[in-house]
Amino acid sequence: MRRGLFLKYSVPLLFLVSGALVISGLVQIYFSYQENKAALARIQREKAVIAAVRIEQFVREVEHQLAWIAQTPWGSRGVPLDQRRLDSLRLLRHVPSVTEVSHLDPSGHEQLRVSRLAIDVVGSGQDFSNDPKFKQAIAHKTYFSPVYFRKESEPYMTIALSGGGEDTGVVIAETNLKFIWDVVAAMKVGTGGYAYVVDAQGRLIAHPDISLVLQKTDLSALQQIRAAASAPTDESGPVHVVVGTDLKGHEVLSAFAPIAPLGWMVFVDLPIGEALAPLYASAWRTIVLVLVGLGISGIASLVLVRRMVTPIKVLQAGAARLGAGDLDQRIEVKTGDELQALGD
Amino acid sequence: MIQRIRRLALGVHLLLWWVSVQAQEANSVPIVGVLRASSPVQPDPAMAAILGSLRSLGYTEGVNIRFEQRFADRHVERLPQLADELVRMNVKMIVAVNEASLLAAKQATTTIPIIVIAYDHDPVAAGLIGSRTRPGGNVTGIYSRQTELAGKRLEVLKETLPGLSQVAVLYDAASRHAPADLEAAGKQLGLQLRFVDLKNPKEYAGAIDQIRGKVQGATLLFSPALFDYRAKIATLAIEAGLPMRSQGREFAVAGALMSYAPDREEVAARTAYFIDRLLRGAKPVDLPFEEGTRFKLTVNMKTAKALGVKIPESILLRADEVIR
Numbered sequence: 001m002r003r004g005l006f007l008k009y010s011v012p013l014l015f016l017v018s019g020a021l022v023i024s025g026l027v028q029i030y031f032s033y034q035e036n037k038a039a040l041a042r043i044q045r046e047k048a049v050i051a052a053v054r055i056e057q058f059v060r061e062v063e064h065q066l067a068w069i070a071q072t073p074w075g076s077r078g079v080p081l082d083q084r085r086l087d088s089l090r091l092l093r094h095v096p097s098v099t100e101v102s103h104l105d106p107s108g109h110e111q112l113r114v115s116r117l118a119i120d121v122v123g124s125g126q127d128f129s130n131d132p133k134f135k136q137a138i139a140h141k142t143y144f145s146p147v148y149f150r151k152e153s154e155p156y157m158t159i160a161l162s163g164g165g166e167d168t169g170v171v172i173a174e175t176n177l178k179f180i181w182d183v184v185a186a187m188k189v190g191t192g193g194y195a196y197v198v199d200a201q202g203r204l205i206a207h208p209d210i211s212l213v214l215q216k217t218d219l220s221a222l223q224q225i226r227a228a229a230s231a232p233t234d235e236s237g238p239v240h241v242v243v244g245t246d247l248k249g250h251e252v253l254s255a256f257a258p259i260a261p262l263g264w265m266v267f268v269d270l271p272i273g274e275a276l277a278p279l280y281a282s283a284w285r286t287i288v289l290v291l292v293g294l295g296i297s298g299i300a301s302l303v304l305v306r307r308m309v310t311p312i313k314v315l316q317a318g319a320a321r322l323g324a325g326d327l328d329q330r331i332e333v334k335t336g337d338e339l340q341a342l343g344d
Numbered sequence: 345m346i347q348r349i350r351r352l353a354l355g356v357h358l359l360l361w362w363v364s365v366q367a368q369e370a371n372s373v374p375i376v377g378v379l380r381a382s383s384p385v386q387p388d389p390a391m392a393a394i395l396g397s398l399r400s401l402g403y404t405e406g407v408n409i410r411f412e413q414r415f416a417d418r419h420v421e422r423l424p425q426l427a428d429e430l431v432r433m434n435v436k437m438i439v440a441v442n443e444a445s446l447l448a449a450k451q452a453t454t455t456i457p458i459i460v461i462a463y464d465h466d467p468v469a470a471g472l473i474g475s476r477t478r479p480g481g482n483v484t485g486i487y488s489r490q491t492e493l494a495g496k497r498l499e500v501l502k503e504t505l506p507g508l509s510q511v512a513v514l515y516d517a518a519s520r521h522a523p524a525d526l527e528a529a530g531k532q533l534g535l536q537l538r539f540v541d542l543k544n545p546k547e548y549a550g551a552i553d554q555i556r557g558k559v560q561g562a563t564l565l566f567s568p569a570l571f572d573y574r575a576k577i578a579t580l581a582i583e584a585g586l587p588m589r590s591q592g593r594e595f596a597v598a599g600a601l602m603s604y605a606p607d608r609e610e611v612a613a614r615t616a617y618f619i620d621r622l623l624r625g626a627k628p629v630d631l632p633f634e635e636g637t638r639f640k641l642t643v644n645m646k647t648a649k650a651l652g653v654k655i656p657e658s659i660l661l662r663a664d665e666v667i668r
Binding site: 085086089090092093096097099115116117118119120151152153154176178185209210211214215 | 466468475476477478489492493495496498499529532533617630631632633634635637638639657658661662664
């Protein structure tokens, strides 16, 4: 009977207090995991956005410089080839990444090619009218070719721009993309993190490890890239936190930003171990706190139950004596509550 | 007394310990060997540019990187010995400037990474590497595209001198230029080339005097010897009334009419990139061979004035540097 009452009260009390502690601990760990992840993803996305903006500016600058050459009309209203050549030289001067500029007339025939490396060609008449450089530029104003590698190692992209008028042609710039490599290589993301760029098909365009790019690595199967392809590209929206994998299969925390004109994406990945390191510390703190809380609550509930059970024991003993006929005695219970009243 | 001796002994002990720690630290600073066929110059803008680029990557000479330069003073035959010297110093890598230095470095080691810069030939066509993406062996580096630029250079010269039809090609045996590239470019531009061998500095004057009046312009191919005598050659050319273009900016500074050369800042930045990657443990085979993409046109207006050459707008427009 004595042990029964003690257990009956101490065990549920212990469960009640410690259960609340454990649950609050778990909830805290869960929410700080989510918040931590979201905060990291925000930081990572900001880095991705910075890289994306720089790459976009780079491409826009080439586009901008090409635009005013593209608007020069051909035919009777046009300018002599010499003037076009001077304009091209000026362009090469202003945009170091462009190595070659070629001018197509409105029928898609090449009239002039100015290069940093090769001898300039005047009036080759080569027909590009069925080439995507010409057709896409006429149809969509601007054409960005897929990235290609000159002599296996130099990343290039063709940017073609049409003047948009009836008597304007298309200007084509062969653009070296090493600048984009430099942007990506210079990104510092924690100690083990890095940035990289993929095109719309998920092919690697820039990565700190250039040999991966030159091997034309296809990343389209990676989870973060699949998720990004289907994610809305609205920058003001909530940050999509994605736990993906790197090429070696290690888990990474990943964020991305789109490079609007190109359909490319900048990714910033951080190994999950490094990303969650501060979280592990706080989880340990929570666990230690819960354990300490459990200890204290255990002792407290024992003390409480004992304080309740002891006067009951006295009352029980008194009642037993009363039952045995000893009516003179007083039952000494000094708890100052209902039990004492019962004793008195 | 005994107390004092003890204290002194302790002090000496601590001092020795501190010295040994310092020595160890000095040893742990990685050494980068640089092998050059030329003579030392002061100041050394090429090296300064590389150090500058390395600084932006967090390296400081004497703190976390150390350079050991070896110059052959144009005596190419000394290069193998100098390369061996660098290998014995246990350098982390060798930066070989020019082809001759590269050959010596390759002879000296098959394990220490070699970064070759100012390499004038297509590295795959020359058989140096199997592929640019994965060079193979212990060599990677930057191809300067000098041979590829043969045509562009003649074109710039022709544009500057509208009446140009006969061009002297000044070279020495160490230039190792592919004459085929030049011949083809000459033909394309309708120019007749006349090859003039500048073997011995004492014969420069005679050789240039022989072509006086027979050509309207000259192009100078790079070699370490011609580089060292650039001022002399430039003066001889001006005296002979010969507009001469050349490969390196230094030639234009020394008095050549113009130069069209790889951008030193770009070469320095890429060299620093290679050094950084190798120090951080990358293997040369994983570092694709690169090539120059930026070239600088330098025009010397003082020489133009002395020769009575009017530099056309299209040249001035693209000139990155005009020396007045």
